[in-house]
Amino acid sequence: MSPVKIEEHVILDAAAEEFAKLGYDGARVDSIARIAGVNKATLYYRVGDKEELYRRVVLRGQAVFHNAVIQAIENSETATETVTNILKEIANNALENILIPSIILREIAGNAKTLPQEGLDGLKKFMDTTRAIVTMGIEDGVFRDVDPTALQFMITGAIFSLSLTSRMRVLVNSDNPGPITPDQIAVSISDILLNGLLKEGNRQ
Amino acid sequence: MSPVKIEEHVILDAAAEEFAKLGYDGARVDSIARIAGVNKATLYYRVGDKEELYRRVVLRGQAVFHNAVIQAIENSETATETVTNILKEIANNALENILIPSIILREIAGNAKTLPQEGLDGLKKFMDTTRAIVTMGIEDGVFRDVDPTALQFMITGAIFSLSLTSRMRVLVNSDNPGPITPDQIAVSISDILLNGLLKEGNRQ
DNA sequence: GTCTATACGCGGATAGAC
DNA sequence: GTCTATCCGCGTATAGAC
Numbered sequence: 001m002s003p004v005k006i007e008e009h010v011i012l013d014a015a016a017e018e019f020a021k022l023g024y025d026g027a028r029v030d031s032i033a034r035i036a037g038v039n040k041a042t043l044y045y046r047v048g049d050k051e052e053l054y055r056r057v058v059l060r061g062q063a064v065f066h067n068a069v070i071q072a073i074e075n076s077e078t079a080t081e082t083v084t085n086i087l088k089e090i091a092n093n094a095l096e097n098i099l100i101p102s103i104i105l106r107e108i109a110g111n112a113k114t115l116p117q118e119g120l121d122g123l124k125k126f127m128d129t130t131r132a133i134v135t136m137g138i139e140d141g142v143f144r145d146v147d148p149t150a151l152q153f154m155i156t157g158a159i160f161s162l163s164l165t166s167r168m169r170v171l172v173n174s175d176n177p178g179p180i181t182p183d184q185i186a187v188s189i190s191d192i193l194l195n196g197l198l199k200e201g202n203r204q
Numbered sequence: 205m206s207p208v209k210i211e212e213h214v215i216l217d218a219a220a221e222e223f224a225k226l227g228y229d230g231a232r233v234d235s236i237a238r239i240a241g242v243n244k245a246t247l248y249y250r251v252g253d254k255e256e257l258y259r260r261v262v263l264r265g266q267a268v269f270h271n272a273v274i275q276a277i278e279n280s281e282t283a284t285e286t287v288t289n290i291l292k293e294i295a296n297n298a299l300e301n302i303l304i305p306s307i308i309l310r311e312i313a314g315n316a317k318t319l320p321q322e323g324l325d326g327l328k329k330f331m332d333t334t335r336a337i338v339t340m341g342i343e344d345g346v347f348r349d350v351d352p353t354a355l356q357f358m359i360t361g362a363i364f365s366l367s368l369t370s371r372m373r374v375l376v377n378s379d380n381p382g383p384i385t386p387d388q389i390a391v392s393i394s395d396i397l398l399n400g401l402l403k404e405g406n407r408q
Numbered sequence: 409g410t411c412t413a414t415a416c417g418c419g420g421a422t423a424g425a426c
Numbered sequence: 427g428t429c430t431a432t433c434c435g436c437g438t439a440t441a442g443a444c
Contacts, residue, residue: 020313021314021317022227022229022230022314023226023227023229023230023310023313023314024230025226025227025229025230025231026226026227026228026229026230027229028418028419028420029419029420029421030418030419030420038428039428039429039430040420040421040429041421041422041423041428041429041430042427042428042429044420044421044422045427045428046427049420049421050420050421080402080406080408083401101313102313102314103313105309105310105312105313105365106227106309106310106313108309108364108365108368108369109224109227109305109306109307109309109310109313109368110225110226110227110306111368111371111372112369112372113225120376123376124376124377127376127377131380137401141403142402142403142406143401143402143403144399144400144401144402144403146392146395146396146401147382147383147392147395147396148382149366149373149380149381149382149383149392150362150366150382150383150389150392150393150395150396151396151401152382153361153362153365153366153369153382154358154361154362154393154396154397156361156365157357157358157360157361157362157364157365157366158354158357158358158361158362160312160361161312161357161360161361162353162354162357162361164312164313164315165312165316165357167315168315168316169353172324172327172328172331173328173331176335176353177353178351178352178353178354178356178357179351179353179354185354188350188351188353188354189354189358191350191351191354192350192351192354192355192358192397192400193358193396193400193401194400194401194402194407194408195348195400195402195407195408196348196396196397196398196399196400196401196402197287197341197347197348197350197355197397197398197400198284198346198347198348198398198399198400199345199346199347199348200404200407202284202346203398203399203404204284204398204399232436232437232438233437233438233439234436234437234438242410243410243411243412244411244438244439245410245411245412245439245440245441246409246410246411248438248439248440249409249410250409253438253439254438254439
């Protein structure tokens with residue numbers, strides 16, 4: 001009843017750290033083995049080559065956010081609540097698993113050239129799911145007729161960059177660093193997202 | 205009256221391409237020399253080592269967006285107009301100089317570990333400038349009392365990721381790829397940003 | 409100013425001992 | 427299953443010829 005080889009987790013954790021820090025091309029297999037505390041040959045035997053290491057890290061990371069979104073949807077009644085909860089869940093998971101946003105941003109930066117096919121499939125599913133929520137809100141007359149894709153990228157783009165820069169922002173602008181905790185991040189974004197920047201009456 | 209050594213531009217263009225594609229650690233100096241069509245020794249003589257190449261690429265790229273924002277501010281009267289114009293300018297420049305968003309996203313992903321000090325200084329100035337615009341709009345009673353940092357990251361996060369994924373989105377979701385041109389990107393974002401997702405009357 | 413040639417270490421990956 | 431030793435190519439960087 002222990003189907004999970006314990007060292008695989010250690011290896012994948014180490015790989016995630018290295019890939020997040022240096023990107024796929026900058027990452028060193030030697031370094032991953034060192035971080036994991038295993039021999040390089042063992043690493044090859046247990047998981048595989050660099051590409052396979054990366055594939056496993058990406059799929060494991062994607063599952064985290066996929067589950068977070070599923071849970072947010074299940075725990076929500078209205079479309080508005082769903083959006084708010086998705087934001088909260090993503091923000092929470094982003095800071096808890098900060099390596100994953102880093103890897104995702106690098107994939108975006110690199111035109112998804114190192115993203116495994118299964119990762120692309122998961123991305124499509126994720127975008128379809130969240131688009132459906134926006135469409136539903138529009139049809140229910142609760143949401144304005146916004147572009148769902150723009151909304152998706154505003155949410156993920158903002159959460160991931162805010163989460164990744166929290167340390168940096170404290171260093172650069174200690175007296176005014178902006179939102180730091182996942183809660184602060186989720187609240188400040190959903191405020192702007194739901195209500196907009198303009199005061200009521202000034203809308204265009 | 206020709207103070208600019210022409211080949212330096214060629215070398216920096218090649219370096220930008222390589223750094224954007226592979227990140228600082230993944231980038232290869234040999235590859236940059238090959239792309240630029242110059243000998244590696246020439247490259248070292250003309251610009252410097254890998255670190256200096258990167259520094260020059262980053263500062264040149266930062267100047268592009270800095271100038272774009274300055275211009276947007278100068279061409280605007282109201283705070284609302286300023287925000288809209290900044291969005292337009294950044295979106296235009298992002299797609300025209302697509303390598304720069306890529307490098308910036310990679311810096312965010314890597315905790316700005318390879319970002320030269322001057323780049324950090326420029327970032328702080330950029331954030332102070334744009335924060336002032338938001339604060340002004342709030343004081344004028346036109347904007348709601350939003351978090352300026354969240355707003356900044358929603359704008360840049362969304363524009364950069366939308367610009368970088370435009371090709372990918374067409375491939376993954378050809379029937380519904382979302383905003384593609386800089387104009388589509390700027391309009392869809394500013395619509396959500398200014399007016400919010402919720403219909404008037406549903407605001408929280 | 410530019411190129412050829414090369415130093416020297418690190419990269420991914422594996423063979424074969426245990 | 428795991429480790430040592432090693433292959434071989436590529437990485438940054440420079441010396442020195444032209």
